Amino acid sequence: VSFTSLNKQITLNRWVDPSFADFPGENFSLSGMGNGSQVLCSKAQPKRPGKRKAKAGSSDPHTHCLLNKSAQSDQDEPWVDKYSPRSQAELAVHKKKIEEVENWIRVHTNTQQSGILLLTGPSGCGKTATVQVLSKELGLRVHEWTNPTNHEPYIYLPSHMRIDKKFSRFTSRVSQFQDFLLRANKYNCLRMVGDGGATDRKLILVEDFPNQFYRQPGSLHDILRRFVKTSRCPLVFIVSDSLRRDSGSGCLFPKEIQDELDINSISFNPVAPTTMMKVLSRISTLEAGKSCGMTRTSDQALLETLCSGSSGDIRSAVNSLQFSTLTDISLEKGLWRMKTDKPVTSLGRAVSRKKQRKKSKETKEQDEEQAIGGKDASLFLFRALGKILHCKRDDTDCVPGAGLPSHLSHHHREKLQLSPELVVERSHISGEFFNLYLQQNYLDFFSEVEDMDRASEYLSDADLLTADWTSRSTMGDYGSSLATRGLLHSNSRQVSVGFRPLHKPNWLLVNKNHRENCLAAQFLFRSFCLTPVSLQTELLPYLAKLNNPMRNQAQIAFIQDVGQMSLRRFPGRYKFCLPIMLLYSNVPCSHDDS
Numbered sequence: 308v309s310f311t312s313l314n315k316q317i318t319l320n321r322w323v324d325p326s327f328a329d330f331p332g333e334n335f336s337l338s339g340m341g342n343g344s345q346v347l348c349s350k351a352q353p354k355r356p357g358k359r360k361a362k363a364g365s366s367d368p369h370t371h372c373l374l375n376k377s378a379q380s381d382q383d384e385p386w387v388d389k390y391s392p393r394s395q396a397e398l399a400v401h402k403k404k405i406e407e408v409e410n411w412i413r414v415h416t417n418t419q420q421s422g423i424l425l426l427t428g429p430s431g432c433g434k435t436a437t438v439q440v441l442s443k444e445l446g447l448r449v450h451e452w453t454n455p456t457n458h459e460p461y462i463y464l465p466s467h468m469r470i471d472k473k474f475s476r477f478t479s480r481v482s483q484f485q486d487f488l489l490r491a492n493k494y495n496c497l498r499m500v501g502d503g504g505a506t507d508r509k510l511i512l513v514e515d516f517p518n519q520f521y522r523q524p525g526s527l528h529d530i531l532r533r534f535v536k537t538s539r540c541p542l543v544f545i546v547s548d549s550l551r552r553d554s555g556s557g558c559l560f561p562k563e564i565q566d567e568l569d570i571n572s573i574s575f576n577p578v579a580p581t582t583m584m585k586v587l588s589r590i591s592t593l594e595a596g597k598s599c600g601m602t603r604t605s606d607q608a609l610l611e612t613l614c615s616g617s618s619g620d621i622r623s624a625v626n627s628l629q630f631s632t633l634t635d636i637s638l639e640k641g642l643w644r645m646k647t648d649k650p651v652t653s654l655g656r657a658v659s660r661k662k663q664r665k666k667s668k669e670t671k672e673q674d675e676e677q678a679i680g681g682k683d684a685s686l687f688l689f690r691a692l693g694k695i696l697h698c699k700r701d702d703t704d705c706v707p708g709a710g711l712p713s714h715l716s717h718h719h720r721e722k723l724q725l726s727p728e729l730v731v732e733r734s735h736i737s738g739e740f741f742n743l744y745l746q747q748n749y750l751d752f753f754s755e756v757e758d759m760d761r762a763s764e765y766l767s768d769a770d771l772l773t774a775d776w777t778s779r780s781t782m783g784d785y786g787s788s789l790a791t792r793g794l795l796h797s798n799s800r801q802v803s804v805g806f807r808p809l810h811k812p813n814w815l816l817v818n819k820n821h822r823e824n825c826l827a828a829q830f831l832f833r834s835f836c837l838t839p840v841s842l843q844t845e846l847l848p849y850l851a852k853l854n855n856p857m858r859n860q861a862q863i864a865f866i867q868d869v870g871q872m873s874l875r876r877f878p879g880r881y882k883f884c885l886p887i888m889l890l891y892s893n894v895p896c897s898h899d900d901s
């Protein structure tokens with residue numbers, strides 16, 4: 308029986324030619340690893356292996372070959388598909404989230420009041436898997452939109468030509484999307500032979516958006532406005548969180564649209580490490596049982612590393628597990644193994660649990676040491692700032708001034724525990740923005756005024772490096788390196804300051820005001836034909852001195868606001884000015900210094 312099912316599987320697998328079917332080396336073992344019988348069998352293999360009958364356990368080389376091939380194809384199947392969850396219980400998603408989605412689907416399929424649901428969350432946290440499982444359990448057909456992959460070019464045609472039938476095959480992705488959505492909403496499914504008692508209840512799923520929507524979200528909103536007027540079935544959008552501001556759910560579904568169209572939103576969290584661990588252990592055990600030595604069992608430490616390296620992305624974790632258990636020669640050699648992992652030996656098993664725990668803790672702390680293929684571990688911005696401002700140093704190397712000449716010994720600092728450049732990189736914001744946040748917040752972490760003075764010089768130098776826009780992209784990294792390292796080095800007496808709230812840079816508000824003022828100045832005083840900066844720094848201060856009744860009310864208000872130096876006091880750092888001035892007034896100084 309098992310052989311028949313193997314044959315069946317092989318036959319099914321032959322529907323799709325392997326990508327390298329025409330590669331001359333296919334008949335030979337890849338990278339020369341196969342044994343002689345495999346090579347022989349591959350060459351002699353008939354086109355339809357399923358037709359040929361053979362007994363299981365036969366010593367016929369062909370049978371052996373089929374078994375090998377089938378096991379190979381089984382091994383090649385991605386585990387994320389092979390072990391995709393079949394029921395709610397198997398989902399690696401928090402029960403409450405599943406319940407929320409289930410309730411929404413139930414409410415919006417059982418009544419005439421259909422609606423739109425937006426699922427957000429990090430990539431690979433099981434949003435799609437949840438919708439698929441629930442739809443299956445609730446007996447709904449899923450109509451999913453995928454961007455068409457035909458290569459027919461889209462040609463823009465003026466409206467009078469578009470009426471012509473011969474041009475009608477050229478349609479934009481957006482209009483194809485609109486057709487899909489409105490038709491899926493309007494018409495029932497075609498009844499096909501073999502459908503049995505399949506229901507007409509359906510759910511529309513959109514995860515793949517036409518690119519145009521990211522440039523012009525308004526066109527999506529117009530389509531949705533039309534959809535909700537006639538909607539008969541629930542529509543679910545899945546948008547994965549993105550570090551880029553212009554491609555996340557905030558761009559496609561801003562708050563106003565969610566309110567206007569009554570879109571419900573459910574946000575998923577990354578998969579919890581304990582749940583992830585359970586899934587990985589289950590898959591690992593099942594595979595080890597099935598493969599009869601073809602795959603390696605994964606030890607606990609490896610599973611833990613995969614969990615921590617995947618940042619809650621179950622797809623990435625399962626893929627990494629599959630690769631890590633392959634017994635390929637190149638992989639055995641250590642290509643896939645963790646950078647710092649030592650080969651597993653029988654001795655390894657004897658390592659005490661305590662040591663393993665310590666090791667896994669160390670692995671977590673040293674962010675750099677991830678399994679290859681692990682997900683890029685990004686740092687939440689405030690955590691990244693904390694890593695610089697509350698910087699930790701190694702106190703093991705405690706010979707003061709080691710390696711420095713005596714006159715420079717005061718520059719000695721203990722070794723940093725982290726690389727500032729790596730921290731900036733993982734914060735996923737530009738070096739310039741990172742510097743702005745440091746500028747806004749560094750004062751609270753300094754105790755010596757001389758240190759503050761030196762730190763502010765480093766920050767100014769960093770600004771200077773990126774002042775010229777022609778070299779900004781090249782110099783940006785140097786700028787952030789100088790700012791972070793300069794700040795860390797100048798803090799000679801770093802003391803633990805405990806919790807300090809971090810603030811966003813005032814610069815952002817100032818810059819926003821500046822841009823708004825430029826636009827307003829250009830609009831209100833366009834007849835003067837001056838640049839926005841000249842208008843604000845030359846014309847408006849002059850007009851503010853005149854008492855000219857010819858100006859309209861908006862212009863007068865603007866002149867009063869922008870044309871005069873504001874004497875308003877701003878909240879913030881000014882409270883520091885007083886102690887600093889007092890301090891300096893006590894310092895004996897030369898005339899020039901004052």
Ligand SMILES: Nc1ncnc2c1ncn2[C@@H]1O[C@H](COP(=O)(O)OP(=O)(O)OP(=O)(O)O)[C@@H](O)[C@H]1O
Nearest residue numbers: 387391397398399430431432433434435436547622
């Ligand atoms: N226990 C499990 N729970 C959820 N998903 C699992 C589980 N085991 C394996 N998987 C697989 O993990 C993958 C999860 O990806 P899914 O598409 O659901 O994520 P997503 O949150 O929609 O992210 P994206 O937006 O990137 O697609 C699926 O391929 C699923 O088959």
